Amino acid sequence: MTRHLPPAPTDQYVALPDARPVTTRALLTVRENPTDTIAARAMTCIHAGAGFGKTVAVTSCLRELEPDQDIHRITFHARPTTRAVRHELFTSLGLPGQPPCYAGEFDHLLKTELATHPRTLVLDEAQWLSSDQLEYVRYLWDDPYTQLAIVFVGGEGCHQTLRKEPMLSSRIFIRQRFTRLTPDEVQDVIPLYHPIRAEATPGDIAFADNHAAHGNFRNRARLTAHTHTALERTGRTHVDQEVLRWAFSRLGSGN
Known part of the structure; x- marks a missing residue:
């Protein structure tokens, strides 16, 4: 309480x-x-x-x-x-x-x-x-x-x-x-959610949503946190599908 x-x-x-x-x-x-x-x-x-x-x-x-x-x-x-x-x-x-x-x-x-x-x-x-x-x-x-x-x-x-x-x-x-974010909403709002998403391509945003987030904001938050960790540990400056697949593996999502 x-x-x-x-x-x-x-x-x-x-x-x-x-x-x-x-x-x-x-x-x-x-x-x-x-x-x-x-x-x-x-x-x-x-x-x-x-x-x-x-x-x-x-x-x-x-x-x-x-x-x-x-x-x-x-x-x-x-x-x-x-x-x-x-x-x-x-x-x-x-x-x-x-x-x-x-x-x-x-x-x-x-x-x-x-x-x-x-x-x-x-x-x-x-x-x-x-x-x-x-x-x-x-x-x-x-x-x-x-x-x-x-x-x-x-x-x-x-x-x-x-x-x-x-x-x-x-x-x-x-x-x-409340319902799941639609694919159009995902494209509109996810780049605003975190700086590492700001430069993501529409294809990568859709890839992450289809394989792990599924229009669910909590899934997206976890995925973004793991993606952030991946960038820090590898020294990469932007998200790509290899980084996303590593994040998926932590969520138990398909790749």
């Missing part, structure tokens, strides 16, 4: 000097959707397969709003209990003292705090939430005095999980599904 939003340097999946955020169509849409959701004090769902960049995109966009918004991100790595969700909210909100022992008292405390001023909860890896926890989130959001906007972020199963809860699903204001 993280309190508020993590620092910008942690956005990169791997530590890669000189890597830059790039603007894809999905990222442009993300800039609009959480902003509109927060303005409406609503709930939204942003989901995709692993490595498509959804969490990085949401976090980087919300970070731009954070000076004017009270934003808290909670990340789930396993199926939590409702009690665990209460405790993570208690910690993220920075409430003093010890958490209450009884559910009713705990809920009263959380709802009272959430009514003091507008807040945004970002629930990352939301596919781990079960029916009881999703109902609990809706319970807090539905309270007439809490001032909540909620951004669900999750893997491919996230939207299906929410759809199983009609009371919650009917309240989703915006749904966005």
